[in-house]
Amino acid sequence: MATNFIENVIENDIAEGKHKEIITRFPPEPNGYLHIGHAKSLCINFGIKAKYNGKCNLRFDDTNPTKEDVEYVDSIKEDIKWLGFEWDNECFASDYFEETYEYAEKLIKKGLAYVCDLSAEEIRLTRGTLTEPGKESPYRNRSVEENLELFRGMRAGLYPDGSKVLRAKIDMSSSNLNMRDPVIYRVLRAHHHHTGDKWLIYPMYDFAHPIGDAIEKVTHSICTLEFEDHRPLYDWVTENCGFENPPHQYEFARLNIKNTIMSKRYLKKLVESGIVEGWDDPRMPTLSGMRKRGYPAEAIKNFCATVGVAKANSEVDPAVLEHCVRDYLNEKANRVMVVENPLKVIIENMSGEEDIEVENNPNMPESGTHKVKFGREIYIDKTDFAVNPPPKYHRLVPGGMVRLKGAYILKYVSHKEENGEVTEVRCEYIEDSAKGGVNAGIKVKGVVQWVNASDAVKLTLNKYYSLLLDEKDGVKEFDERINPESLVVVKGALGEPYLAENEEGEQFQFMRSGYYKLAEKRGKDLLCYLIVGLKDTFNR
Numbered sequence: 001m002a003t004n005f006i007e008n009v010i011e012n013d014i015a016e017g018k019h020k021e022i023i024t025r026f027p028p029e030p031n032g033y034l035h036i037g038h039a040k041s042l043c044i045n046f047g048i049k050a051k052y053n054g055k056c057n058l059r060f061d062d063t064n065p066t067k068e069d070v071e072y073v074d075s076i077k078e079d080i081k082w083l084g085f086e087w088d089n090e091c092f093a094s095d096y097f098e099e100t101y102e103y104a105e106k107l108i109k110k111g112l113a114y115v116c117d118l119s120a121e122e123i124r125l126t127r128g129t130l131t132e133p134g135k136e137s138p139y140r141n142r143s144v145e146e147n148l149e150l151f152r153g154m155r156a157g158l159y160p161d162g163s164k165v166l167r168a169k170i171d172m173s174s175s176n177l178n179m180r181d182p183v184i185y186r187v188l189r190a191h192h193h194h195t196g197d198k199w200l201i202y203p204m205y206d207f208a209h210p211i212g213d214a215i216e217k218v219t220h221s222i223c224t225l226e227f228e229d230h231r232p233l234y235d236w237v238t239e240n241c242g243f244e245n246p247p248h249q250y251e252f253a254r255l256n257i258k259n260t261i262m263s264k265r266y267l268k269k270l271v272e273s274g275i276v277e278g279w280d281d282p283r284m285p286t287l288s289g290m291r292k293r294g295y296p297a298e299a300i301k302n303f304c305a306t307v308g309v310a311k312a313n314s315e316v317d318p319a320v321l322e323h324c325v326r327d328y329l330n331e332k333a334n335r336v337m338v339v340e341n342p343l344k345v346i347i348e349n350m351s352g353e354e355d356i357e358v359e360n361n362p363n364m365p366e367s368g369t370h371k372v373k374f375g376r377e378i379y380i381d382k383t384d385f386a387v388n389p390p391p392k393y394h395r396l397v398p399g400g401m402v403r404l405k406g407a408y409i410l411k412y413v414s415h416k417e418e419n420g421e422v423t424e425v426r427c428e429y430i431e432d433s434a435k436g437g438v439n440a441g442i443k444v445k446g447v448v449q450w451v452n453a454s455d456a457v458k459l460t461l462n463k464y465y466s467l468l469l470d471e472k473d474g475v476k477e478f479d480e481r482i483n484p485e486s487l488v489v490v491k492g493a494l495g496e497p498y499l500a501e502n503e504e505g506e507q508f509q510f511m512r513s514g515y516y517k518l519a520e521k522r523g524k525d526l527l528c529y530l531i532v533g534l535k536d537t538f539n540r
């Protein structure tokens, strides 16, 4: 059953017997790292491969040598693998430069392309507008022989960069600007990351792309809506180059997320200006950033499925992505206790230490249990004790009681203050008040997390927040909306020692706080990254 309009097309094509096999491709330009928008395109293309038992190629659209690099090629491959997708063929548009060149000569021979000596600026100025036709180039009627000689000369390096281009000869008064004799080849002396210095001319994306698709026998070439106006040119190229059973292009709406930058060009600016630490900074909307932060690949794929495939552009609330991450981690992440702002609690009637067994994840009994020690000195969070509690405060107060998560009920005895700040609380614990004990039924409203003092581990928490602030008072530019507090570092938090027994990279729920990744073990100290808070603001 088709779940979106692209699958509808595919299922119709299958029913009509149009294709032996469905082939898609994911075509990134290696000019930056992949971001969450690319994940959507990946899910669509690889989703079709899986659903219709077809193929999906990875094709690097590398026609802009000055912007591209192997660093990006490598990172793109790593990110796709991380999402769990396997491509069939790994291709480069530049692998087809020779064939692409032959097709250009073919067009020249058919009288459908000409070498033009106008400058880029002159071409732009003679292109016309949406309401006015363009002006024909004075070079438009060069003979086939002259065009062939000049084009071969372009390839051979007879002309300086930018002095000549090859243009498709279509229609300068077409209502579609892309059809007004678009440039299909340019002279450019630039080192190419994949072909080295072999080429002095490079095809334009609009020419190379349909040819790459056709050579790979792609059946459904799926791209984002801004290419809708390029479709007539796409079809013109495959038709006039003479491909049989040519591929067809289908467009879907880009993924846009509120307050989230989704353009490699601007993400690159963030990296170069040092606003973030790199493409994989945990605040970045890149797949490598999300991986580093601790977002599970599955959660990202669930998010793409939740958003769906649409024909109209829209903006998604970042809460939807956070919801998917939280939803996934709620099922998979083990629970641990951490106090961010430790407040010492002395339990007067406790001596020695005992082991308490706690469930790793109540949603997943098979995840087992681990032990925490309970002794005379523990820490609770400063926010869980109040001398002058606000209304509806169900935690520890003078004269009150609170339950320690997974353990006993505590009863307030006294507290110390210094300069108006509480520095220590003394309590008694109620014996047999743990789960299953005879006093377990005593009514206490609040439950707080705690950490045993004698074996607590030290934590540094990197808390990440949105890189961009909301648009406000007409300020839309990214540069003016950078959140100065997108990273808050909390030192001096304490956690249970079980955390340190785990591997770096493991994700946890810090109870009553949020989901964190154990990022780095630095001797006795642990560095953890906030993945997402506990509170869900996504309203279905």
Ligand code: ATP
Residues within 6 Å of the ligand: 026, 027, 028, 029, 030, 036, 037, 038, 040, 041, 222, 223, 224, 253, 254, 255, 256, 262, 263, 264, 265
């Ligand atoms: P950017 O502007 O970030 O460079 P792009 O569209 O130029 O993005 P490409 O590397 O050309 O990036 O994209 C590879 C594929 O991913 C294309 O098919 C493109 O349509 C798709 N894609 C890019 N951004 C998004 C997005 N935000 N939502 C969905 N698909 C996207």
Ligand code: MG
Residues within 6 Å of the ligand: 029
């Ligand atoms: Mg691009």
